[in-house]
Amino acid sequence: MMSSYFKNTWEGLYTVFVGMKITLKHLFTPSVTIQYPNVKVPLPERVRNRLYVNMDDCIGCDQCARACPVSCIEIETVKSLPTENLGTTSNGKKKALWVTKFDIDIAKCCYCQLCVFPCPTECIYMTDVYEFSEFRRSDLVYKFATLTEAEAEEKKLNFENLQKEKELQKAAQAAAQNNAQQPN
Amino acid sequence: MSIKTEHMVLNMGPQHPSTHGVLRLELELNGELIVNVKPHIGYLHRCFEKHAEAMTYPQIIPYTDRIDYLASISNNFGYAVTVEKLMGIQVPERVEYIRVIFGELQRIASHLVAIGTYGLDIGAFTPFLYCFRDREKILSLFEMTCGARLLYNYIWVGGLSHDIHPEFVRLTREFLNYFRPQVEEVNQLLSYNKIFIERTANIGILPAETAINFGMTGPNLRGSGVKFDLRRNDPYSIYDRFDFDIPVGDGRMGTVGDCWDRYFVRVLEIEQSIRIIEQALDQIPEGDVSSAIPKRIKPPVGSVYGRVENPRGELGYFLISDGGLNPFRLKVRGPSFVSLSVMGELCKGHLIADVIAILGSIDIVLGEVDR
């Protein structure tokens, strides 16, 4: 009983001194933290931060939007006219769609990288930019589509006209067939 | 004649420095003595199970990251194991080894948080930062491999999102060599400190039988002296190939199953995880990590319960598939959810300060309690 009393006292003091020795040692070790805005940690190459879309390569296939678990990518496309040449992507795929809308709501994005893997042209990828706070939430919706609104309208109109023309042609064809059949 | 007294009701949380998130504990007090504790949860409910019913199988993985955000890899691991079990996928050897290495690194990282914040709960601030310093090094290893520091989306059904970085094996060995002595330092500073022992030994004693009845798993169960570890008793992946010990609480400082035992089991587990990682690094074969990833994940009709040893205990996924692209039902059995239910039992008759010590010792993550 008595010995445990003194043992407690001794342990109390001794372990305190052991701890103090450790913290004193650390007082003189250099710090591991850095002065963030002035000094930055180099990022590894695979780092997953802000999404970026290289629209030159985008074919508008919508695969990234379908892979996204939080639906932060919105894509709208319009078929091009047969006369128009949209060029090819860097890995040789022929583009056939006008991308009229390619919005990424980066505020919703969960940085899971699931959109990057299915992309056939590797045009959507994650960059190493991580400082992009904004004052308005609407500023966090990134619009990647390269077409201006007027152009987009025009393409839509073009496509609708093409559809109408095709329908008219079809109707005309059907009518012609009907006409051709009628005499018989 | 006795004086009529009333019990005081004290709301601890949802905003409180040491409820580890948004937990509300309703304490009924007699002076500073606890008469009753009632946990109120759900402040962080994110409808994981409802979400899962509307997601395809790969899309669920980022959501599993967020169940227990201190052990994302382990959550990915458990989910992948469950779906693979239902689909009957055999994953390549290299994938298994990488999974084990990452799972164990994640266990170390998670235990470092547990140890550090436990020190913080008891009032020692410095060990917390030492632990976080080392945890950051582990997170850097993860970042190098898959690009994210916290929510990895790394382990996929049938494979991995990336192969490990060419430098990974060397850097991991370097880290382990650096890290071994650090554990001892934390022990000297915190675990064997007389004040810390006084605060935690003989507090919140959880006998083995009660622990099993309450469904406690992982370090909490082992702290009560039950030698039960899913990696050994119900092996998944390739854990049966490694040589490691299962540390159990032995009541060294007080009674078996007290807070100190639960805490110290975690410290000892770090050592065992280091051993597993070292063995795995030696044996890791070459190969492709994405060859077994199915193009379309469409499990057959059926149900499966898969469980893995998460740092906090048994993480179970109960998956019912109707043969479609989305799960019919995905129920998560979070170890923290189960562990927290024992709070009321443990706290009775202790002081307010002990509530903090007990809550810290069962090491909950509110993200997983509420899902």
Next chain:
Amino acid sequence: MLELFTELTGNALLGMIINSLIPLVFVIPLALFFVWLERKVSAHMQDRLGPMITGSHGWLQTFADVLKLLQKEDIIPADADRKLFTIAPILVFAGSYAAFAAIPFSSAYIGSEIDMGIFYVVAVSGLVVAGILMAGWSSNNKYSLLGAMRSVAQIISYEIPTVLVILSIVVLAGTLNLLKISEMQTAYFWNWFIFGGPEPGLIKFLLIPFMFAGFLILYISSLAEVNRTPFDIPEAESELVAGYHTEYSGMKFAMFFLSEYANMFVVSAIVSAVFFGGYQSPFGYLGNSLGISWLVPIEQFFWFTAKGIFFVFVQMWLRWTLPRLRVDQLMAVCWKYLIPYSFVNLIIIAFLELYR
């Protein structure tokens, strides 16, 4: 000093006011310095850098913080007892400031040379307890109340070992006057009471271990008196959020904060005065050897501040090393360990003094 000021101003009242303001000029910058020091010490012990932006190594950080606190809205909770709520921080600061009156800064300056000096310091620190209890009660917050109750129980309990250890010094010194106690330990550091006091002989060497024990007890209980880790349970942030000052903000909070740091200096000053020679230099004075008599008080003031800062640094060092005790264990440490030890210590010292 008082006479000097009275002569200079030609008015007794004005002289008194100036005399009593001198510690304030000293205390407030010192408290700000301690806040900065605390942050730097904690940071470097934890492998961090701490404040670095405001001024070189962030030395202006606490000034900026005080300016911020001054500008903040003064919030009084709706259900608080407004009068007590306002008085409490003033009382706490007054308590810790009043203690400076009897502390000898150098042989030339002491606020009020009273023969009961050390007794006065211990007694007036008790005023802090009243302030803390007021704060806890008037906040109408359960956490505050619990913190205040703990604090009162703690400070009152720990005054007993403090006084017992001081009593053993008083037995040796034969006076309660802090200035006289300090003067006794003059010349070289082996005349300090920690090394058995100024009188040479065999008894002096026999006293040394008991003096060390006494110093440890006094230092530990002084930690408890100023609510520092491991005895910071009244404001244990992981249990009671912020204890008795949970509801305080703005300048009222700053007053609690400053008085806490001022108090740390007071107890450090007492420890150094009774055991480490107070303002005395450990090895003679430059002023004496050069024959410049006015240099001596300045040197003394330097040594006094240096010793005080060192003991405050040790308090910080302990805080960033140790966990916190539980409220019942805190009482156990006091009643089961410190008080018996200090009693035995006192009796042995008294016997040794008797047979000198």
Next chain:
Amino acid sequence: MKSSKEIFEILKDEFGDKILELKEDIPVDPYIIVTPDSTEKIARFLHDSSDLQFDSLMVLSGVDDNNPVKTKNEDGTESLSGGTLSVYYHLYSIPLNHKIVIRAVTEKENPMVQSVESVWKTADWHEREAFDMVGIRFENHPDLTRILLPYDWDESSFPLRKDYKNPEFYQGMKIPY
């Protein structure tokens, strides 16, 4: 170590018609279907029997089976009603290292299952969650209240039921999503 077949036989011998069938044909885990009005007795037996010793309830999950019965209304429209809810008990025995899944099926109209809280304390919160999310009532449960959802959540709304509709209002407040 016992297979589910053996466990089924043991249970069948003990409880007779309370044990409905053993489902083994679908992957991966076979399960035993029991009637909901006797789960407590069955659980007690599973826990106490020296052959079985199921001392640990891994998880208890409430599931909406999404099998409503189609009925033709008089005006020709079809309406869905009825169907079943299930409770799955995943049991494990630490000393004997064997597992079993028990499933209790109950009517959706008035879902009532006996509580197993008295056998495994861990069932307390799991049952509250099943009540909270799927709306299964557990007989003899000491405190069957909402656990994850707020206490003032609509009494007849259970989010994990398959026919759950997102509410437009919460406590009179419009939900803008």
